[in-house]
Amino acid sequence: MPTLPPGFRLQRETNTEEFFINMGPQHPSTHGALRLALRMDGETIVELVPHFGYIHRGMEKQAESMSYLQYIALSDRQDYLTAIQNNLGVVIALEKGMNVGVPEKGEYIRVMLQELGRIASHLVFFGCFGGDLGGQTCLLFGFKEREMIHDILEEVTGSRLTTNFFRPGGSRYDVPETFIPRVKAFLDHLEDSMRDYERFLSKNIIVLERSIGIGVLSKEDAIAYGCSGPVLRASGVNFDVRRVNPYSIYDQFDFDIPVFHNGDCYDRYKIRIAEIHESMKILRQCIDKFPKEGPWRSKEKPVRLPEGRYYSEIETAKGLYATYVVAATTGEKPYRIHTRGPSFPHIAALNKMAQGHKISDLVTIMATLDPVIPEIDR
Amino acid sequence: MQENITLIQYFKRYLKRCITGPWSLMCGLSVSLKYFFDPRRIVTEQYPENRKTLKMHERFRGRLEMIEDQDGNNLCTACGMCERACPNASINVLATKNIAGKKVLGRYIYHFASCTQCGLCVEACPFGAIRMNQEFEVATTDPNSLEMILNKKEGQG
Structure with a gap:
């Protein structure tokens, strides 16, 4: 908080009394039905306890009475901003069980849709970050480009948000002929727009004052709390599943993993902007190498998994998304499916980040964590 | 939290920000104005007016329907x-x-109210007898109209 010079520190009142307030469950900056119980000293946060469960739907329990294919449709409803990525996480676990491979074109379709999903999610972050700090123009800017991605997704998958697209051995449809030209046109447009948007927000004095040095998460804490994705990389840990444990064909592309070292709100913002550029880089390589001919799905067979335990982990826009499937008997229903979502550890670390800050800074910190509450409650 | 800087350094930075701050706000405002006045940057669809030309994509998952001949x-x-x-x-198939x-x-009963339009039924059909149409204006005031029988005739078997 670089606001007061050394000699200008205000003296604290001697008789202060702590009090509780609730933030949420219906609060625009908690990004869903999340309740934060705050112990306050004046305007300063002393302690923060998050309460979950307002939209708990019991997805993991429901999965026990569902077939594997039906669970892919259910995974759309977890992190609805990156539904296409959740689909892939589930499907990779099923592929390990069924022991099927994916043709080259199928892999390219997967990577391209993954990166489009990542850009869409980061654009929502960009919009909400500006919106939470009070700039409603920014909110519309972020959603404007996201709309184009959703138009592409709608043409390819048939739905804007709940895509339900990937299947073991490939995907449900081949991409239409218009897909590659559309993505190319979109990338050119986005490059132009991102230049404007960075000019709009990245150097803005209000953003700088409200985010630099706010909500610092140290490297040790980020690892200890199990943070992942941009939050972890903003704290200086170079960990990305795409690089550390490559799935699909991510090892064939040339891209950087941006890492920042301060761990404050501004770094968490910058890292997402940098990741949009990296995703665009991957998409351009995909467009160059995209195979025109060839199968996009391996031979279709019924989704039946042999007895065993299967684990997959992927890097979604929010962080590490892992699926653990336990098949007790050979068949088309799981015994148990567990999902490890990225947002829960981030909210768990919120107390550490927000302590000692003002309540208005909590809004900034929440925005840069970019949590999706339905994914936490499931 | 306090920084280890002298008072002079602090005021130097303060004065610098007095200049750069308003300039950064002006930069942001110029982007806003550019988007406000440039008609090429308008992406809004004039929805109720363009109803006649608005077509959903072929793969769009709307309401379930049965493929029938004349x-x-x-x-x-x-x-x-x-x-x-x-x-x-x-879906209830009687x-x-x-x-x-x-x-x-006999009857193909479809409960539209509980349908999430995931499209798994179309994928599962071995005969290609059903599809999802491109209808997207499905709001209704009558809940009973959401329970529908899709087939007009009995099946051929």
Whole structure:
């Protein structure tokens, strides 16, 4: 908080009394039905306890009475901003069980849709970050480009948000002929727009004052709390599943993993902007190498998994998304499916980040964590 | 939290920000104005006005419907694969027997209210008897209209 010079520190009142307030469950900056119980000293946060469960739907329990294919449709409803990525996480676990491979074109379709999903999610972050700090123009800017991605997704998958697209051995449809030209046109447009948007927000004095040095998460804490994705990389840990444990064909592309070292709100913002550029880089390589001919799905067979335990982990826009499937008997229903979502550890670390800050800074910190509450409650 | 800087350094930075701060705000405002006045950057769809030209993509998943020829015959054999594939039990396939004693489709009952339009039924159908149409204006004031019978005729078996 670089606001007061050394000699200008205000003296604290001697008789202060702590009090509780609730933030949420219906609060625009908690990004869903999340309740934060705050112990306050004046305007300063002393302690923060998050309460979950307002939209708990019991997805993991429901999965026990569902077939594997039906669970892919259910995974759309977890992190609805990156539904296409959740689909892939589930499907990779099923592929390990069924022991099927994916043709080259199928892999390219997967990577391209993954990166489009990542850009869409980061654009929502960009919009909400500006919106939470009070700039409603920014909110519309972020959603404007996201709309184009959703138009592409709608043409390819048939739905804007709940895509339900990937299947073991490939995907449900081949991409239409218009897909590659559309993505190319979109990338050119986005490059132009991102230049404007960075000019709009990245150097803005209000953003700088409200985010630099706010909500610092140290490297040790980020690892200890199990943070992942941009939050972890903003704290200086170079960990990305795409690089550390490559799935699909991510090892064939040339891209950087941006890492920042301060761990404050501004770094968490910058890292997402940098990741949009990296995703665009991957998409351009995909467009160059995209195979025109060839199968996009391996031979279709019924989704039946042999007895065993299967684990997959992927890097979604929010962080590490892992699926653990336990098949007790050979068949088309799981015994148990567990999902490890990225947002829960981030909210768990919120107390550490927000302590000692003002309540208005909590809004900034929440925005840069970019949590999706339905994914936490499931 | 306090920084280890001298008072002079602090005021130097303060004065610098007095200049750069308003300039950064002006930069942001110029972007806003550019988007405000440039008509090429308008992306809004004029929705109720463009209703006649607005077409959904071929793959768009709207309401479930049965593929029928001109006489209203369908390909359904009442095998019940779609019923089993549905995650939320939106489909009830009621089979009956025709005059030859063969199992045919009686009524194909579809509960639109509980349908999530995931499209698993269309994927599961081995005969290609159903599809999802491009209808997207599906709001209604009558809840009873959401329970529908999709087939006009009994199945051919």
